[in-house]
Amino acid sequence: MSLLAVRDLSAFYGDFQALFGVSLEATEGETVAVIGANGAGKTTFLRTVAGAQPVARGAVRFGGESVGGRPPHALVDLGIVLVPEGRKIFPSLSVRENLQIGAFRRRAGPWTLERVYRLFPILGERRDQPGTNLSGGEQQMLAIGRGLMANPRLLLVDEISLGLAPVIVKQLYEVLAGIRREGTTLLVVEQDVSQVLTVADHVYCFRKGTVSLAGAPSRLSRAEISAAYFGA
Amino acid sequence: MGWLDAVVQGILLGGLYALFATGLSLIFGVMRLVNLAHGDFSILAAFLAVVAVRALDLNPLLALLLVVPVMAAVGYGLQRLVLNRLLGRGILPAVLVTFGFSVIIQNGLLQTFSADSQRLNPGGIETASLALGGGLAVGWFSLLTFALAVVLLVALQLLIGRTAIGRAFRATSDDGETAELMGIDNRRLYGLAMGLSLAVVAIAGIVLGIRTTFTFASGPDRLLFAFEAVIIGGLGSLWGTLVGGVILGVAQTVGAKLSPGWGVLTGHLVFLTVLLLRPSGLFTTSRRVD
Numbered sequence: 001m002s003l004l005a006v007r008d009l010s011a012f013y014g015d016f017q018a019l020f021g022v023s024l025e026a027t028e029g030e031t032v033a034v035i036g037a038n039g040a041g042k043t044t045f046l047r048t049v050a051g052a053q054p055v056a057r058g059a060v061r062f063g064g065e066s067v068g069g070r071p072p073h074a075l076v077d078l079g080i081v082l083v084p085e086g087r088k089i090f091p092s093l094s095v096r097e098n099l100q101i102g103a104f105r106r107r108a109g110p111w112t113l114e115r116v117y118r119l120f121p122i123l124g125e126r127r128d129q130p131g132t133n134l135s136g137g138e139q140q141m142l143a144i145g146r147g148l149m150a151n152p153r154l155l156l157v158d159e160i161s162l163g164l165a166p167v168i169v170k171q172l173y174e175v176l177a178g179i180r181r182e183g184t185t186l187l188v189v190e191q192d193v194s195q196v197l198t199v200a201d202h203v204y205c206f207r208k209g210t211v212s213l214a215g216a217p218s219r220l221s222r223a224e225i226s227a228a229y230f231g232a
Numbered sequence: 233m234g235w236l237d238a239v240v241q242g243i244l245l246g247g248l249y250a251l252f253a254t255g256l257s258l259i260f261g262v263m264r265l266v267n268l269a270h271g272d273f274s275i276l277a278a279f280l281a282v283v284a285v286r287a288l289d290l291n292p293l294l295a296l297l298l299v300v301p302v303m304a305a306v307g308y309g310l311q312r313l314v315l316n317r318l319l320g321r322g323i324l325p326a327v328l329v330t331f332g333f334s335v336i337i338q339n340g341l342l343q344t345f346s347a348d349s350q351r352l353n354p355g356g357i358e359t360a361s362l363a364l365g366g367g368l369a370v371g372w373f374s375l376l377t378f379a380l381a382v383v384l385l386v387a388l389q390l391l392i393g394r395t396a397i398g399r400a401f402r403a404t405s406d407d408g409e410t411a412e413l414m415g416i417d418n419r420r421l422y423g424l425a426m427g428l429s430l431a432v433v434a435i436a437g438i439v440l441g442i443r444t445t446f447t448f449a450s451g452p453d454r455l456l457f458a459f460e461a462v463i464i465g466g467l468g469s470l471w472g473t474l475v476g477g478v479i480l481g482v483a484q485t486v487g488a489k490l491s492p493g494w495g496v497l498t499g500h501l502v503f504l505t506v507l508l509l510r511p512s513g514l515f516t517t518s519r520r521v522d
Contacts, residue, residue: 050413052409052412052413071412071417072412072413072415073412073415073416073417076413076414076415077415081415082413084410084413088407088410090402090403090406090407090410090411091406092402092403092405092406093399093402093403093406097399097402100396100399101399101400101403101411101414101416102414102415104396104399104400104414104415104416105415146414150414150415
């Protein structure tokens with residue numbers, strides 16, 4: 001059974017309709033990628049699933065329960081956690097405090113400060129510095145660690161590679177593969193297709209607020225993806 | 233009264249101003265809300281203490297134990313029921329609504345208690361003084377007020393710096409939307425912040441009522457002094473609030489020493505000078521205020 005099932009979802013970005021009847025499913029334990037060009041509606045989709053934006057039409061079901069329209073903190077309690085686009089580290093909080101904010105709901109699970117420090121040793125070394133003193137890649141690690149501290153069942157990751165060097169992006173994807181091995185379901189949004197296709201079980205390509213292509217990456221050709229991405 | 237005496241009295245008065253200013257600064261920091269009824273809430277607390285003193289024959293200092301939780305509950309309730317509805321619409325709706333609270337509180341107090349001035353009598357401590365030598369004496373109650381302000385600021389500093397709820401306050405102040413995504417229920421958090429703010433200003437109101445007489449209309453002056461202390465000290469800095477209160481207090485007592493009518497005016501002039509020279513206050517944090 002699917003952990004996340006989105007049916008016919010429409011949502012707005014301000015006054016502008018960003019999603020037109022999007023359907024997507026993610027089975028427990030798998031990694032699903034959402035790709036698409038700038039403005040395709042990927043971020044709006046993730047934010048709507050996380051409860052940051054209202055569901056205009058359609059249904060969002062999580063673990064068999066209808067959860068569309070619930071506030072973000074109620075969704076965090078269920079285990080839906082977003083690593084937001086642009087990392088959004090809290091500047092007045094230290095590295096450790098940023099991680100602790102992730103655990104604010106005290107959801108039970110395997111992730112603790114010590115485990116996050118083991119996953120990202122640099123965060124342990126710099127735990128008392130302000131979060132925004134870290135480099136871009138380290139801030140992305142902090143944002144992922146902060147998400148993990150909530151002990152997610154479904155981790156939503158928005159544009160992990162934004163503004164980062166390819167070697168860092170590769171490291172971060174290795175980390176995601178490790179998180180997935182823990183049994184966490186991942187929904188990863190990317191503009192940069194090459195990395196994400198190596199980790200995804202399913203890929204959905206968004207274009208102008210609709211799903212233009214969906215399937216297992218191994219079954220899709222470059223040409224098909226390219227056509228769905230850019231619109232041929 | 234010598235000049236040194238004026239300065240010492242001013243410093244101690246600053247403790248009282250810090251008590252008024254802290255709650256105002258806290259809620260502006262956490263939710264960018266300007267509470268124009270802040271001073272009136274302090275006076276409401278003082279009247280509640282009058283009622284408690286009369287009904288239960290309590291010492292006003294003991295009435296604190298009753299009035300402070302009541303005011304905290306009032307703050308939490310008003311935030312959840314009224315002010316949370318104004319979120320995300322800019323600063324103006326909250327200014328108008330809290331101005332409405334101010335009018336309602338003043339008229340409610342006038343109706344209930346008449347325009348007579350009131351005073352809380354704690355039984356002698358308000359007039360007892362401590363001789364410091366050289367003709368200098370300070371009131372025990374002024375010292376107590378200053379100590380209370382310092383203790384409260386230390387407690388708030390620990391709450392904000394060391395606890396989960398304090399981290400949530402800071403995270404929400406930085407970026408409310410992301411804080412919500414991390415699982416912080418901002419409506420509840422704002423309720424707690426307003427509850428805390430009114431609890432602190434309730435203490436300020438009762439202390440004021442012991443120091444001096446007050447009427448239903450005493451709130452707006454208190455609000456003005458609180459704003460001045462916050463802005464002199466710098467928004468978002470707890471210790472800045474105390475320093476701002478002390479600067480304002482000293483300016484007022486030294487001004488009053490120059491000429492009895494000049495006290496409040498000198499306070500305003502010092503405030504305006506700081507606003508001209510350092511518009512962001514003397515102790516601004518690196519925190520973004522937008």
